[in-house]
Amino acid sequence: MDTTAPEKIPFLRDPAKLAILYQCLTVLGVGLLSYYLIHNTLANLERQSISTGFGFLEKEAAFEIGEKLVSYSAADSYSRALFIGFLNTLSVSFIGIVLTIIFGTILGIARLSTNWLLARLSAIYIEVFQDIPILLQLFFWYAFFYEMLPSPRQAFNPMTGLFLCNRGLIFGVPQSHVAFLYAFAALGVACLLIFFIRKWAAKRQAATGQLFPIMRVSLALIICLPLITWWLAGAPTAMNVPKLTGFNFKGGLSISPEFTALLLGLVLYTSAFVAEVVRAGIQSVGKGQNEAAMSIGLKPAHVLNLVVLPQALRVIVPPLTSQLLNLTKNSSLAVAIGYPDFVSVAGTTINQTGQAIEGVALIMIVYLTFSLSTSALMNWYNKKIAIVER
Amino acid sequence: MAHFQRIVPAMVAAFCLTAGVAISGTLDDVKSKGFVQAGVNGDLFGFGKPDEKGVWRGLDVDTARAISAAIFGDAEKVKFIPQTAKTRFTALQSGEIDVLTRNATQTLSRDTDLGLDFVQVNYYDGQGFLIPNKLGVKSAKELDGASVCVLPGTTTEQNVADYFRQNKIKMNPVVIESTAELAKAFFAGRCDVLTSDASQLAGTRAVAPKPSDYSILPDIISKEPLAPAVRHGDNQWKDIVNYAVLAMIEAEELGITSKNVDEMMASTNPVVQRFLGVTPGNGKALGLDEKWAYNIIKQVGNYGEVFERNVGVNTPLMLKRGLNDLWNKGGLMYSPPFK
Numbered sequence: 001m002d003t004t005a006p007e008k009i010p011f012l013r014d015p016a017k018l019a020i021l022y023q024c025l026t027v028l029g030v031g032l033l034s035y036y037l038i039h040n041t042l043a044n045l046e047r048q049s050i051s052t053g054f055g056f057l058e059k060e061a062a063f064e065i066g067e068k069l070v071s072y073s074a075a076d077s078y079s080r081a082l083f084i085g086f087l088n089t090l091s092v093s094f095i096g097i098v099l100t101i102i103f104g105t106i107l108g109i110a111r112l113s114t115n116w117l118l119a120r121l122s123a124i125y126i127e128v129f130q131d132i133p134i135l136l137q138l139f140f141w142y143a144f145f146y147e148m149l150p151s152p153r154q155a156f157n158p159m160t161g162l163f164l165c166n167r168g169l170i171f172g173v174p175q176s177h178v179a180f181l182y183a184f185a186a187l188g189v190a191c192l193l194i195f196f197i198r199k200w201a202a203k204r205q206a207a208t209g210q211l212f213p214i215m216r217v218s219l220a221l222i223i224c225l226p227l228i229t230w231w232l233a234g235a236p237t238a239m240n241v242p243k244l245t246g247f248n249f250k251g252g253l254s255i256s257p258e259f260t261a262l263l264l265g266l267v268l269y270t271s272a273f274v275a276e277v278v279r280a281g282i283q284s285v286g287k288g289q290n291e292a293a294m295s296i297g298l299k300p301a302h303v304l305n306l307v308v309l310p311q312a313l314r315v316i317v318p319p320l321t322s323q324l325l326n327l328t329k330n331s332s333l334a335v336a337i338g339y340p341d342f343v344s345v346a347g348t349t350i351n352q353t354g355q356a357i358e359g360v361a362l363i364m365i366v367y368l369t370f371s372l373s374t375s376a377l378m379n380w381y382n383k384k385i386a387i388v389e390r
Numbered sequence: 391m392a393h394f395q396r397i398v399p400a401m402v403a404a405f406c407l408t409a410g411v412a413i414s415g416t417l418d419d420v421k422s423k424g425f426v427q428a429g430v431n432g433d434l435f436g437f438g439k440p441d442e443k444g445v446w447r448g449l450d451v452d453t454a455r456a457i458s459a460a461i462f463g464d465a466e467k468v469k470f471i472p473q474t475a476k477t478r479f480t481a482l483q484s485g486e487i488d489v490l491t492r493n494a495t496q497t498l499s500r501d502t503d504l505g506l507d508f509v510q511v512n513y514y515d516g517q518g519f520l521i522p523n524k525l526g527v528k529s530a531k532e533l534d535g536a537s538v539c540v541l542p543g544t545t546t547e548q549n550v551a552d553y554f555r556q557n558k559i560k561m562n563p564v565v566i567e568s569t570a571e572l573a574k575a576f577f578a579g580r581c582d583v584l585t586s587d588a589s590q591l592a593g594t595r596a597v598a599p600k601p602s603d604y605s606i607l608p609d610i611i612s613k614e615p616l617a618p619a620v621r622h623g624d625n626q627w628k629d630i631v632n633y634a635v636l637a638m639i640e641a642e643e644l645g646i647t648s649k650n651v652d653e654m655m656a657s658t659n660p661v662v663q664r665f666l667g668v669t670p671g672n673g674k675a676l677g678l679d680e681k682w683a684y685n686i687i688k689q690v691g692n693y694g695e696v697f698e699r700n701v702g703v704n705t706p707l708m709l710k711r712g713l714n715d716l717w718n719k720g721g722l723m724y725s726p727p728f729k
Contacts, residue, residue: 050483050503050504050505051503062548062551062552063547063548063551063563064547064550064551064554064561064562064563065563066562066563066564066565074551074552074555075555139571142575143574143578146575146578146579146580147578151579166578166579166580167537167562245535246534246535246536247533247534247535247536247537247582248535248536248537248562250535257580258564335565335566335567336566336567336568336571337566337571338564338565338566338572338575340565344565344567347476347567348547348565350476351475351476352547352548353499353503354479354499354500354503354504355503356480
């Protein structure tokens with residue numbers, strides 16, 4: 001037997017050490033390259049006497065924004081204007097994501113339905129909406145709204161306080177009253193209660209096998225608790241009704257055609273993709289699982305909820321995340337149809353201040369934040385539903 | 391090691407590609423390229439837009455042609471590069487274009503913060519309002535609560551906000567990126583009023599389904615001196631662009647047109663002789679051929695001809711000379727002496 005110690009491998013022939021060396025060199029290279037690019041850009045800007053830095057954020061914006069969730073006027077600063085744009089992007093993305101998940105799931109399940117007509121219709125829908133570019137769909141919906149709907153003076157008025165015209169959907173809202181604040185708090189309490197009741201019901205079922213009508217109780221809580229609070233607080237019924245004065249409606253709330261067109265376009269387009277993701281997820285669960293669940297006497301709703309969906313979700317969540325990210329990113333097409341999202345406001349800011357690099361950097365940071373938080377949330381959910389290894 | 395041999399040249403190439411382009415001697419660059427790269431609108435009737443045969447037409451386009459005629463003796467050595475309101479200044483800063491002739495308003499911050507230099511104004515404009523006649527509005531002050539269609543990426547957003555604030559009235563802006571889409575929304579009634587530079591409004595009205603249904607309100611709410619721009623710091627290039635525009639104005643004042651310029655070469659007037667290079671001096675001072683002004687007038691025409699051809703009363707824009715007439719006819723167009 002050969003007992004001599006293995007020959008020491010020279011540094012340059014040891015693949016493990018070489019790999020480390022290459023990685024170090026790559027990091028160094030990337031670092032040098034970015035230093036060079038940044039330095040070069042700054043030097044060029046300096047030489048062309050173009051201002052740099054984020055000082056402009058504190059200057060007066062001096063332009064108006066059509067839609068705002070919090071107060072804003074042209075006298076506010078650029079940072080405030082950008083914040084308005086940020087909120088607009090956030091609201092359209094958030095509402096869009098919620099609606100897309102709901103509508104996409106329904107479509108995906110419908111596509112697998114045993115009902116021939118339903119399955120075919122959803123298949124056609126998915127094919128059509130997937131294959132038309134989103135920008136075209138947005139133009140279509142926007143044109144649909146402003147071409148179809150009448151001017152404010154001829155607005156549709158199906159009921160008191162509700163108007164539909166090419167300025168948007170304008171409706172009356174209750175006059176602000178402290179009762180609504182209480183009712184809103186009651187809604188929060190109801191949600192908290194439901195959370196605990198669910199926990200308790202699951203525990204009781206595990207211990208005794210008895211079921212609890214959780215759905216009905218939750219629904220009752222969510223509706224009744226705020227309603228009772230509102231009634232106890234004096235049941236205010238005064239309405240803030242919109243009125244046509246001059247060019248437009250004053251009072252009430254309005255949803256603009258730009259917002260609706262953008263939301264509709266994004267939801268209809270992205271749901272088609274989500275539907276396919278959901279279908280793939282459901283089909284990934286073996287047929288045997290279904291049959292086994294039925295054979296032990298579970299109701300069809302329980303088969304879906306307790307057996308199929310928990311397994312399907314593991315397949316659905318990762319691709320679903322990327323579709324939701326697409327929705328957020330596609331919302332930047334808003335500028336094409338006049339919705340003042342972050343990109344639109346940042347574009348105006350860039351043009352008025354001329355500070356393109358800073359403006360584009362802000363846009364990148366905002367979308368990166370949106371995308372990373374969506375991913376983080378979905379990854380957390382994915383981990384929660386993953387198979388627990390024992 | 392094979393890895394390494396591939397990475398190193400790639401990195402060297404990347405370094406070379408990202409190295410800054412030195413900005414000096416634009417005239418030499420242009421001469422060695424053989425053409426002028428001009429940033430133009432591309433979508434604005436009367437100022438910069440190709441006609442149905444693909445030939446570029448417009449006041450700004452002809453200004454770029456004049457620069458080419460001055461340098462090369464040939465008005466067609468121009469490459470027109472359409473720019474949006476957003477991209478135009480960056481394109482000029484980065485050297486993608488040599489001159490920007492795209493109805494750009496000269497302002498203090500653009501002159502300073504953006505590192506640009508504006509030359510002689512080639513169109514004095516002002517922001518106005520286009521409104522359907524059926525609304526019965528006679529003055530912009532009656533527009534309280536109106537929805538206003540605005541083209542983004544220009545000074546117009548700021549002007550209209552300032553105007554409504556001064557008059558303590560409210561507005562709802564609708565800001566759409568593309569001119570064509572914005573006009574469509576306006577004609578369909580999404581907004582009560584469209585605001586932009588008056589010359590642009592005239593262009594938009596010309597393409598309306600029924601132009602006579604719309605009128606431009608008499609209120610002009612801003613000063614918009616539209617001028618060609620060059621990069622800050624190259625004084626020779628700035629002089630050439632500046633005097634190319636001024637030459638067209640001076641020619642109109644001297645009564646020299648594209649039709650009579652050859653006869654004028656024989657003029658005994660010393661001012662005309664100096665202008666057309668019969669008496670040399672001006673060309674050398676600018677670093678150009680002595681016939682530079684002759685070439686501009688012969689191939690492009692004087693300012694009056696260019697104006698009437700592109701935006702004048704006999705074009706669909708139907709614009710009067712107004713502020714853009716010569717100084718001795720009540721306008722603002724005034725050229726320093728060519729000597």
